[in-house]
Amino acid sequence: EAEVAQSPRYKITEKSQAVAFWCDPISGHATLYWYRQILGQGPELLVQFQDESVVDDSQLPKDRFSAERLKGVDSTLKIQPAELGDSAMYLCASSLEPPNTEAFFGQGTRLTVV
Amino acid sequence: AQKITQTQPGMFVQEKEAVTLDCTYDTSDQSYGLFWYKQPSSGEMIFLIYQGSYDEQNATEGRYSLNFQKARKSANLVISASQLGDSAMYFCAMLIGGFKTIFGAGTRLFVKA
Numbered sequence: 220e221a222e223v224a225q226s227p228r229y230k231i232t233e234k235s236q237a238v239a240f241w242c243d244p245i246s247g248h249a250t251l252y253w254y255r256q257i258l259g260q261g262p263e264l265l266v267q268f269q270d271e272s273v274v275d276d277s278q279l280p281k282d283r284f285s286a287e288r289l290k291g292v293d294s295t296l297k298i299q300p301a302e303l304g305d306s307a308m309y310l311c312a313s314s315l316e317p318p319n320t321e322a323f324f325g326q327g328t329r330l331t332v333v
Numbered sequence: 334a335q336k337i338t339q340t341q342p343g344m345f346v347q348e349k350e351a352v353t354l355d356c357t358y359d360t361s362d363q364s365y366g367l368f369w370y371k372q373p374s375s376g377e378m379i380f381l382i383y384q385g386s387y388d389e390q391n392a393t394e395g396r397y398s399l400n401f402q403k404a405r406k407s408a409n410l411v412i413s414a415s416q417l418g419d420s421a422m423y424f425c426a427m428l429i430g431g432f433k434t435i436f437g438a439g440t441r442l443f444v445k446a
Contacts, residue, residue: 250432252434254436259438260438260439261337261424261426261436261437261438261439262378262424262436263436264433264434264435267432267433269432274432275432275433308376310378312378321368321380321383322378322380322434323380324370324377324378324379325377326375326376326377327376327377329376
């Protein structure tokens with residue numbers, strides 16, 4: 220069964236360092252999402268792509284976070300420099316196209332900033 | 334403001350019994366969608382059920398049903414015949430503006446043997 224692939228599964232980094240996460244959505248899914256989930260809370264949308272275009276990045280802290288999906292397939296989320304408060308689960312999801320379609324999630328990358 | 338509220342941080346249910354997880358939402362949109370996702374301890378989010386705002390019948394998917402009360406802006410999830418494997422976090426989510434999904438804070442369900 221097709222699934223959303225994310226790597227790494229776990230990442231520990233020191234504050235002020237750079238860190239990057241990778242996501243490969245399900246083949247054919249035009250919409251890709253990056254969510255941040257702080258322990259004990261629901262996922263918060265950071266950025267949403269439609270093909271290679273950003274359609275929503277209103278909650279992305281643009282001074283330190285960046286995201287790209289150059290060929291409209293896989294995507295990279297980068298944090299530079301990382302801060303202690305960035306410790307969270309970073310979830311990638313994809314869907315065929317909104318509306319009315321469920322998003323399929325990857326297993327996430329758990330980031331710990333020390 | 335667009336918002337999803339889940340007021341139950343945790344719920345206990347006896348195995349084989351039914352349980353209702355509450356969800357209320359706030360939106361000024363006329364067209365929207367409501368989802369429920371399950372998140373086991375392993376971390377992945379699993380889609381359970383979807384209800385469109387114009388759907389007249391409540392959605393059902395196997396043991397899951399969505400009790401949609403539009404006037405009250407509620408979209409409660411009902412799990413029938415609970416199983417031990419149902420123990421997980423459950424998130425209610427809303428699709429707004431045709432493309433953006435927002436999530437509630439979640440409810441942790443514990444199924445007792």
